[in-house]
Amino acid sequence: MAKLEQVTSQSQFEALLKKAGRCLTVVHFQAAWAPQCGQMNDVMSELSKEHTTSYFVTLEAEEVPEVSEKYDIASVPTILFFKGGEKVDRLDGAHAPELSKKVQRLAVSGGPAAGEVSPQRDLNERLKQLITAAPCMLFMKGSPQEPRCGFSRQIVGLLKEHSIQFSSFDILSDDEVRQGLKTYSDWPTFPQLYANGELVGGVDIVKELAESGELDKTCPKFLSLEERLKAVINRGPVMLFMKGNKEEARCGFSRKILDLLNGAGAEYDTFDILSDEEVRQGLKTYSNWPTYPQLYVQGQLVGGVDIVRELAESGELEGVLRGDS
Secondary structure, three states: OOOOEEEOOHHHHHHHHHHHOOOOEEEEEEOOOOHHHHHHHHHHHHHHHHOOOOEEEEEEOOOOHHHHHHOOOOOOOEEEEEEOOEEEEEEEOOOHHHHHHHHHHHHHHOOOOOOOOOOHHHHHHHHHHHHOOOOEEEEEOEOOOOEOOHHHHHHHHHHHHOOEOOEEEEHHHOHHHHHHHHHHOOOOOOOEEEEOOEEEEOHHHHHHHHHHOOHHHHOOEOOOHHHHHHHHHOOOOEEEEEOEOOOOEOOHHHHHHHHHHHHOOOOOEEEEHHHOHHHHHHHHHHHOOOOOOEEEEOOEEEEOHHHHHHHHHHOOHHHHHHOOO
8 A cells, every 4th residue: 555545434444444354454543633643644654655565544533433432542643553353552642663663563473463472582671771761761651741640640740849850651652561561670550660770669659759858869850951961962982863763764864874874883872853852952052063863972973964974985984983083
């Protein structure tokens, strides 16, 4: 399929699932008034070009209430994944990287069989990376701007009240993370707060720490934007600020610079500037460099894709990445 198919009725929806058979069908429950739905449709359109045997479908959630109610669609965008007429996965919210990841996995595997999970070692490695993605990480339902349960709302309020800087992960967007984290940390409920890679606990423990005055010692305090930018830039010897990540570049320039770095055999870390508007805008001023991607080595700006290409063509790139003077 080369374009998104629109579904406008329950009968059309059921007929489409029947026609698709065992092929992956990706259904976007959307609303015309929500700009993030348009963004996800752009991602779906690109995915449809790559996965030509899969079906990519849009459905106005409020105009086909029978289907929305059947699958518990409470907000938009919500994306469901079907195989053989059965729902095999779900994605709540505008999470383009997760959408691409799920499509890649399900289109190849045909969806997880009953009881099938990813290899435990791979899942544990992914969980470890998420937990240590920031000094203070909150795994919650929804986002700090839109918590989707009362406990998540409470813990966000406590962290903000104490000026704790934190990043978050919406466990409703990824059931593998949601279930895996319960086992990984031996903690059965959410939200879960981590500091420096170690589990702090849930809302009750955070509340106790706040009341005893220990929360400020447990979690990092708020950093100024400049301090935060310096910390992110120095997260690794070679840091690339780009649109997307190593696995999925979200613009042509980011894709080109990845090719150059990979061609040089570089070890590097990435930061997705689409995931953090404060970093995205602040870094332009901090480094006096208005565009992305931006490459840093040992905390110093190297430049964008044109400069990296010139260094590669001149044979200097590998030395620059090593930090040779």
